[in-house]
Amino acid sequence: xxxxxxxxxxxxxxxxxxxxxxxxxxGLSRPLLTDILDTADSFIEVGARSIKKxxxxxxxxxxxxxxxxxxxxxxxxxxxxxxxxxxxxxxxxSTSATSKGESLSDTLLNLEAMASDMFVVRHSQSxxxxxxxxxxxxxxxxxxxxxxRHAHPTQAMLDMLTxxxxxxxxxxxxxxxVGDVLHSRVARSQIRALNELGAEEVRVIAPGTLLPRxxxxxxxTVEYDMARGMKDLDVVIMLRLQKERMEGALLPSEREFxxxxxxxxxxxxxxxxxxxxxxxxxxxxxxxxxSAVADGRQSVILNQVTNGIAVRMAVMSMAMSGQMAxxxxxxxxxxxxxx
Ligand code: NCD
Numbered sequence: 629x630x631x632x633x634x635x636x637x638x639x640x641x642x643x644x645x646x647x648x649x650x651x652x653x654x655g656l657s658r659p660l661l662t663d664i665l666d667t668a669d670s671f672i673e674v675g676a677r678s679i680k681k682x683x684x685x686x687x688x689x690x691x692x693x694x695x696x697x698x699x700x701x702x703x704x705x706x707x708x709x710x711x712x713x714x715x716x717x718x719x720x721x722s723t724s725a726t727s728k729g730e731s732l733s734d735t736l737l738n739l740e741a742m743a744s745d746m747f748v749v750r751h752s753q754s755x756x757x758x759x760x761x762x763x764x765x766x767x768x769x770x771x772x773x774x775x776x777r778h779a780h781p782t783q784a785m786l787d788m789l790t791x792x793x794x795x796x797x798x799x800x801x802x803x804x805x806v807g808d809v810l811h812s813r814v815a816r817s818q819i820r821a822l823n824e825l826g827a828e829e830v831r832v833i834a835p836g837t838l839l840p841r842x843x844x845x846x847x848x849t850v851e852y853d854m855a856r857g858m859k860d861l862d863v864v865i866m867l868r869l870q871k872e873r874m875e876g877a878l879l880p881s882e883r884e885f886x887x888x889x890x891x892x893x894x895x896x897x898x899x900x901x902x903x904x905x906x907x908x909x910x911x912x913x914x915x916x917x918x919s920a921v922a923d924g925r926q927s928v929i930l931n932q933v934t935n936g937i938a939v940r941m942a943v944m945s946m947a948m949s950g951q952m953a954x955x956x957x958x959x960x961x962x963x964x965x966x967x
Protein backbone atom coordinates (compact mmCIF):
# COMPACT_ATOMS: atom_id res chain seq x y z
CA UNK A 629 0.00 0.00 0.00
CA UNK A 630 1.35 3.43 -0.88
CA UNK A 631 1.19 6.90 0.61
CA UNK A 632 0.03 8.38 -2.70
CA UNK A 633 -3.67 8.71 -3.38
CA UNK A 634 -4.86 5.17 -3.82
CA UNK A 635 -8.53 5.97 -4.34
CA UNK A 636 -9.59 6.83 -7.84
CA UNK A 637 -13.16 7.91 -8.16
CA UNK A 638 -14.30 5.01 -10.26
CA UNK A 639 -14.06 3.12 -7.00
CA UNK A 640 -16.02 5.46 -4.74
CA UNK A 641 -18.64 6.80 -7.13
CA UNK A 642 -21.34 5.03 -9.13
CA UNK A 643 -21.50 5.58 -12.86
CA UNK A 644 -24.23 8.12 -12.13
CA UNK A 645 -21.87 10.06 -9.81
CA UNK A 646 -23.45 8.96 -6.51
CA UNK A 647 -21.30 8.00 -3.53
CA UNK A 648 -21.02 4.24 -3.02
CA UNK A 649 -17.88 4.12 -0.85
CA UNK A 650 -16.35 7.05 1.03
CA UNK A 651 -12.58 6.68 0.89
CA UNK A 652 -11.07 10.10 0.19
CA UNK A 653 -12.13 13.64 -0.68
CA UNK A 654 -9.74 13.64 -3.63
CA GLY A 655 -11.68 14.01 -6.82
CA LEU A 656 -15.04 14.74 -5.13
CA SER A 657 -16.68 17.84 -6.57
CA ARG A 658 -17.94 20.91 -4.75
CA PRO A 659 -21.61 19.99 -5.45
CA LEU A 660 -21.11 16.53 -3.92
CA LEU A 661 -19.34 17.93 -0.84
CA THR A 662 -22.12 20.51 -0.48
CA ASP A 663 -24.70 17.74 -0.80
CA ILE A 664 -23.01 15.90 2.10
CA LEU A 665 -23.12 19.07 4.22
CA ASP A 666 -26.77 19.77 3.35
CA THR A 667 -27.76 16.18 4.10
CA ALA A 668 -25.87 16.39 7.43
CA ASP A 669 -27.74 19.62 8.21
CA SER A 670 -31.02 17.79 7.78
CA PHE A 671 -29.86 15.12 10.28
CA ILE A 672 -28.97 17.68 12.94
CA GLU A 673 -32.69 18.09 13.50
CA VAL A 674 -32.96 14.33 14.20
CA GLY A 675 -30.38 14.69 16.99
CA ALA A 676 -32.54 17.34 18.63
CA ARG A 677 -35.64 15.10 18.80
CA SER A 678 -36.53 13.06 21.88
CA ILE A 679 -36.62 9.93 19.68
CA LYS A 680 -33.42 10.27 17.67
CA LYS A 681 -34.08 7.75 14.91
CA UNK A 682 -34.84 7.60 11.20
CA UNK A 683 -35.40 4.31 9.35
CA UNK A 684 -32.97 4.83 6.45
CA UNK A 685 -30.71 1.87 7.33
CA UNK A 686 -33.37 -0.34 8.95
CA UNK A 687 -32.51 -4.00 8.47
CA UNK A 688 -28.94 -3.17 7.45
CA UNK A 689 -25.83 -4.27 9.31
CA UNK A 690 -22.91 -1.92 9.82
CA UNK A 691 -19.61 -3.37 11.08
CA UNK A 692 -17.17 -1.00 12.76
CA UNK A 693 -13.64 -2.26 12.13
CA UNK A 694 -11.17 -0.19 14.10
CA UNK A 695 -7.67 -1.57 13.71
CA UNK A 696 -6.38 1.51 15.51
CA UNK A 697 -7.71 3.03 18.71
CA UNK A 698 -10.35 5.74 18.66
CA UNK A 699 -12.94 7.16 21.01
CA UNK A 700 -14.78 10.00 19.27
CA UNK A 701 -14.74 8.64 15.74
CA UNK A 702 -15.81 5.14 16.70
CA UNK A 703 -18.57 6.20 19.07
CA UNK A 704 -19.99 8.82 16.70
CA UNK A 705 -20.00 6.28 13.85
CA UNK A 706 -21.83 3.87 16.14
CA UNK A 707 -24.38 6.48 17.19
CA UNK A 708 -24.83 7.58 13.57
CA UNK A 709 -25.53 4.02 12.42
CA UNK A 710 -27.96 3.47 15.32
CA UNK A 711 -29.78 6.72 14.57
CA UNK A 712 -30.22 5.46 11.02
CA UNK A 713 -31.76 2.29 12.60
CA UNK A 714 -28.97 -0.06 11.46
CA UNK A 715 -27.77 -3.07 13.45
CA UNK A 716 -24.22 -2.32 14.55
CA UNK A 717 -21.35 -4.72 15.11
CA UNK A 718 -18.34 -3.28 16.91
CA UNK A 719 -15.36 -5.48 16.34
CA UNK A 720 -12.75 -5.18 19.03
CA UNK A 721 -9.74 -5.97 16.91
CA SER A 722 -7.38 -6.30 19.86
CA THR A 723 -9.35 -9.35 21.07
CA SER A 724 -10.52 -10.52 17.64
CA ALA A 725 -9.19 -13.24 15.39
CA THR A 726 -6.82 -10.78 13.66
CA SER A 727 -4.72 -10.93 16.82
CA LYS A 728 -4.77 -14.74 16.44
CA GLY A 729 -3.14 -14.46 13.05
CA GLU A 730 -6.22 -14.28 10.81
CA SER A 731 -5.57 -12.14 7.75
CA LEU A 732 -7.54 -8.99 7.05
CA SER A 733 -9.09 -10.64 3.98
CA ASP A 734 -10.26 -13.64 6.02
CA THR A 735 -11.74 -11.45 8.75
CA LEU A 736 -13.64 -9.56 6.06
CA LEU A 737 -14.90 -12.72 4.36
CA ASN A 738 -16.30 -13.85 7.70
CA LEU A 739 -18.02 -10.53 8.27
CA GLU A 740 -19.46 -10.65 4.77
CA ALA A 741 -20.75 -14.13 5.59
CA MET A 742 -22.67 -12.47 8.44
CA ALA A 743 -24.36 -10.32 5.77
CA SER A 744 -22.78 -6.97 6.65
CA ASP A 745 -23.85 -4.13 4.36
CA MET A 746 -21.20 -1.63 5.36
CA PHE A 747 -17.72 -1.63 6.86
CA VAL A 748 -16.44 1.43 8.68
CA VAL A 749 -12.67 1.02 8.63
CA ARG A 750 -9.86 2.68 10.56
CA HIS A 751 -6.39 1.37 9.87
CA SER A 752 -2.80 2.46 10.48
CA GLN A 753 -1.89 1.63 6.87
CA SER A 754 -2.61 4.28 4.25
CA UNK A 755 -4.80 2.71 1.58
CA UNK A 756 -6.34 -0.08 3.70
CA UNK A 757 -9.98 1.02 3.14
CA UNK A 758 -9.24 1.38 -0.58
CA UNK A 759 -7.81 -2.15 -0.64
CA UNK A 760 -10.96 -3.48 1.05
CA UNK A 761 -13.24 -1.54 -1.31
CA UNK A 762 -11.49 -3.15 -4.27
CA UNK A 763 -12.03 -6.67 -3.04
CA UNK A 764 -15.35 -6.51 -1.19
CA UNK A 765 -18.53 -8.14 -2.53
CA UNK A 766 -20.57 -5.75 -4.71
CA UNK A 767 -23.25 -4.05 -2.64
CA UNK A 768 -21.13 -3.60 0.51
CA UNK A 769 -20.11 0.01 1.23
CA UNK A 770 -16.74 0.94 2.72
CA UNK A 771 -16.35 4.10 4.77
CA UNK A 772 -12.88 5.35 5.64
CA UNK A 773 -12.64 6.31 9.33
CA UNK A 774 -8.96 7.30 9.00
CA UNK A 775 -6.12 5.47 7.21
CA UNK A 776 -2.48 6.04 8.11
CA ARG A 777 -1.41 9.52 7.12
CA HIS A 778 -3.56 9.43 4.01
CA ALA A 779 -7.09 10.63 4.70
CA HIS A 780 -9.83 11.12 7.28
CA PRO A 781 -12.67 12.31 5.08
CA THR A 782 -15.56 12.21 7.59
CA GLN A 783 -13.49 14.26 10.07
CA ALA A 784 -12.78 16.89 7.40
CA MET A 785 -16.47 17.02 6.46
CA LEU A 786 -17.61 17.47 10.06
CA ASP A 787 -15.05 20.26 10.30
CA MET A 788 -16.48 21.85 7.13
CA LEU A 789 -20.00 21.60 8.59
CA THR A 790 -18.80 23.34 11.77
CA UNK A 791 -17.09 26.09 9.75
CA UNK A 792 -20.18 26.60 7.59
CA UNK A 793 -22.41 26.85 10.67
CA UNK A 794 -20.26 29.61 12.12
CA UNK A 795 -19.10 31.44 8.98
CA UNK A 796 -22.05 30.75 6.63
CA UNK A 797 -19.84 30.39 3.53
CA UNK A 798 -16.31 29.40 2.55
CA UNK A 799 -15.61 32.22 0.09
CA UNK A 800 -13.22 34.78 1.57
CA UNK A 801 -12.20 32.62 4.55
CA UNK A 802 -8.61 32.43 5.75
CA UNK A 803 -8.00 29.18 7.60
CA UNK A 804 -4.83 27.98 9.32
CA UNK A 805 -3.92 24.45 10.34
CA VAL A 806 -1.29 24.46 13.07
CA GLY A 807 1.18 21.84 14.31
CA ASP A 808 1.89 18.28 13.33
CA VAL A 809 0.79 18.36 9.69
CA LEU A 810 3.39 15.72 8.79
CA HIS A 811 1.55 12.87 10.52
CA SER A 812 -1.96 14.21 10.03
CA ARG A 813 -4.48 12.52 7.77
CA VAL A 814 -6.97 15.08 9.11
CA ALA A 815 -4.93 18.02 7.76
CA ARG A 816 -4.63 16.41 4.33
CA SER A 817 -8.39 15.93 4.05
CA GLN A 818 -9.13 19.40 5.45
CA ILE A 819 -6.82 21.12 2.94
CA ARG A 820 -8.53 19.26 0.13
CA ALA A 821 -12.04 20.10 1.36
CA LEU A 822 -11.28 23.78 2.01
CA ASN A 823 -9.81 24.23 -1.46
CA GLU A 824 -12.71 22.50 -3.16
CA LEU A 825 -15.28 24.48 -1.18
CA GLY A 826 -13.64 27.77 -2.14
CA ALA A 827 -11.82 29.05 0.97
CA GLU A 828 -9.63 32.05 0.13
CA GLU A 829 -6.49 30.80 1.84
CA VAL A 830 -5.42 27.63 3.61
CA ARG A 831 -2.27 28.19 5.60
CA VAL A 832 -0.23 25.63 7.49
CA ILE A 833 1.78 26.86 10.47
CA ALA A 834 4.45 24.51 11.78
CA PRO A 835 8.17 23.93 12.17
CA GLY A 836 9.76 22.52 9.01
CA THR A 837 10.29 19.16 10.72
CA LEU A 838 6.52 18.70 11.12
CA LEU A 839 5.61 19.47 7.51
CA PRO A 840 5.52 16.94 4.68
CA ARG A 841 7.89 17.53 1.80
CA UNK A 842 6.33 19.72 -0.92
CA UNK A 843 3.44 20.57 1.40
CA UNK A 844 2.40 23.52 -0.84
CA UNK A 845 1.40 21.00 -3.49
CA UNK A 846 -1.45 19.93 -1.21
CA UNK A 847 -2.95 23.38 -1.82
CA UNK A 848 -1.76 25.58 1.04
CA THR A 849 0.67 28.34 1.94
CA VAL A 850 3.32 27.83 4.63
CA GLU A 851 4.18 29.97 7.63
CA TYR A 852 6.85 29.02 10.15
CA ASP A 853 6.17 31.92 12.49
CA MET A 854 2.97 31.57 14.51
CA ALA A 855 2.51 35.30 15.25
CA ARG A 856 2.66 36.12 11.51
CA GLY A 857 0.51 33.11 10.69
CA MET A 858 -2.33 34.11 13.05
CA LYS A 859 -2.92 37.42 11.26
CA ASP A 860 -6.37 37.89 9.66
CA LEU A 861 -7.51 34.34 10.43
CA ASP A 862 -11.20 33.39 10.44
CA VAL A 863 -10.55 29.82 11.55
CA VAL A 864 -7.61 28.22 13.36
CA ILE A 865 -7.40 24.44 13.50
CA MET A 866 -4.97 22.97 16.03
CA LEU A 867 -3.54 19.49 15.59
CA ARG A 868 -2.29 17.02 18.19
CA LEU A 869 1.39 16.12 18.23
CA GLN A 870 1.18 12.51 17.05
CA LYS A 871 4.07 11.25 19.13
CA GLU A 872 3.10 7.63 18.49
CA ARG A 873 3.88 8.17 14.78
CA MET A 874 7.14 10.06 15.27
CA GLU A 875 10.38 8.34 14.45
CA GLY A 876 13.42 10.11 15.87
CA ALA A 877 13.53 13.62 17.30
CA LEU A 878 11.38 15.96 15.22
CA LEU A 879 11.06 18.45 18.05
CA PRO A 880 13.51 20.06 20.47
CA SER A 881 11.03 19.55 23.34
CA GLU A 882 7.31 19.68 24.03
CA ARG A 883 7.78 22.80 26.10
CA GLU A 884 9.60 24.53 23.24
CA PHE A 885 6.84 23.47 20.83
CA UNK A 886 4.20 24.92 23.13
CA UNK A 887 6.12 28.18 23.45
CA UNK A 888 6.40 28.56 19.68
CA UNK A 889 3.23 26.92 18.32
CA UNK A 890 0.89 26.31 21.26
CA UNK A 891 -2.34 28.29 21.01
CA UNK A 892 -2.81 30.57 24.00
CA UNK A 893 -4.98 33.64 24.46
CA UNK A 894 -2.19 36.01 23.43
CA UNK A 895 -1.63 34.32 20.11
CA UNK A 896 -5.36 33.95 19.49
CA UNK A 897 -5.76 37.71 19.98
CA UNK A 898 -3.68 38.20 16.82
CA UNK A 899 -6.41 36.59 14.67
CA UNK A 900 -9.73 38.23 13.76
CA UNK A 901 -11.85 38.81 16.89
CA UNK A 902 -14.45 36.31 15.69
CA UNK A 903 -11.90 33.65 14.71
CA UNK A 904 -13.13 30.20 15.74
CA UNK A 905 -10.82 27.61 17.33
CA UNK A 906 -11.06 23.99 16.21
CA UNK A 907 -9.31 20.71 17.03
CA UNK A 908 -10.16 17.18 15.83
CA UNK A 909 -9.34 15.78 19.28
CA UNK A 910 -8.00 14.26 21.34
CA UNK A 911 -6.67 17.57 22.69
CA UNK A 912 -3.50 17.76 24.74
CA UNK A 913 -3.87 20.73 27.06
CA UNK A 914 -0.61 22.56 27.56
CA UNK A 915 1.00 20.78 24.59
CA UNK A 916 -0.74 22.38 21.61
CA UNK A 917 -3.54 24.35 23.26
CA UNK A 918 -4.08 26.29 26.48
CA SER A 919 -7.11 25.30 28.57
CA ALA A 920 -8.43 28.87 28.57
CA VAL A 921 -8.57 28.69 24.75
CA ALA A 922 -9.88 25.12 24.50
CA ASP A 923 -12.73 26.01 26.88
CA GLY A 924 -13.04 29.63 25.76
CA ARG A 925 -15.79 31.48 23.91
CA GLN A 926 -14.14 31.08 20.50
CA SER A 927 -13.74 27.31 20.83
CA VAL A 928 -16.09 25.13 18.77
CA ILE A 929 -14.29 21.87 19.60
CA LEU A 930 -17.31 20.17 21.15
CA ASN A 931 -19.59 21.36 18.31
CA GLN A 932 -17.26 19.42 16.03
CA VAL A 933 -17.93 16.24 18.01
CA THR A 934 -21.71 16.73 17.84
CA ASN A 935 -21.53 17.46 14.11
CA GLY A 936 -19.62 14.21 13.64
CA ILE A 937 -22.82 12.24 14.18
CA ALA A 938 -24.82 14.14 11.53
CA VAL A 939 -22.01 14.02 8.97
CA ARG A 940 -21.51 10.28 9.48
CA MET A 941 -25.26 9.71 9.14
CA ALA A 942 -25.15 11.65 5.87
CA VAL A 943 -22.22 9.74 4.42
CA MET A 944 -23.54 6.33 5.47
CA SER A 945 -27.02 6.92 4.10
CA MET A 946 -25.68 8.39 0.84
CA ALA A 947 -23.29 5.47 0.29
CA MET A 948 -26.07 2.98 0.97
CA SER A 949 -28.36 4.71 -1.57
CA GLY A 950 -25.51 4.63 -4.09
CA GLN A 951 -25.06 0.90 -3.50
CA MET A 952 -28.81 0.31 -3.89
CA ALA A 953 -28.97 2.31 -7.12
CA UNK A 954 -26.09 0.29 -8.44
CA UNK A 955 -27.68 -3.00 -7.45
CA UNK A 956 -30.85 -2.05 -9.35
CA UNK A 957 -28.73 -1.14 -12.34
CA UNK A 958 -26.94 -4.51 -12.20
CA UNK A 959 -30.27 -6.36 -12.00
CA UNK A 960 -31.61 -4.41 -14.95
CA UNK A 961 -28.55 -5.18 -17.01
CA UNK A 962 -28.80 -8.88 -16.11
CA UNK A 963 -32.46 -8.96 -17.16
CA UNK A 964 -31.64 -7.20 -20.42
CA UNK A 965 -28.79 -9.66 -20.97
CA UNK A 966 -31.20 -12.57 -20.52
CA UNK A 967 -33.94 -11.03 -22.71
C1 NCD B 1 -7.48 12.22 14.70
C2 NCD B 1 -7.10 10.95 14.00
O1 NCD B 1 -7.25 9.86 14.53
O2 NCD B 1 -6.67 11.08 12.87
N1 NCD B 1 -8.49 12.20 15.63
C3 NCD B 1 -9.79 11.97 15.29
O3 NCD B 1 -10.12 11.16 14.47
N2 NCD B 1 -10.72 12.70 15.94
C4 NCD B 1 -6.32 13.03 15.07
C5 NCD B 1 -5.42 12.56 16.18
O4 NCD B 1 -5.36 11.40 16.53
O5 NCD B 1 -4.70 13.43 16.69
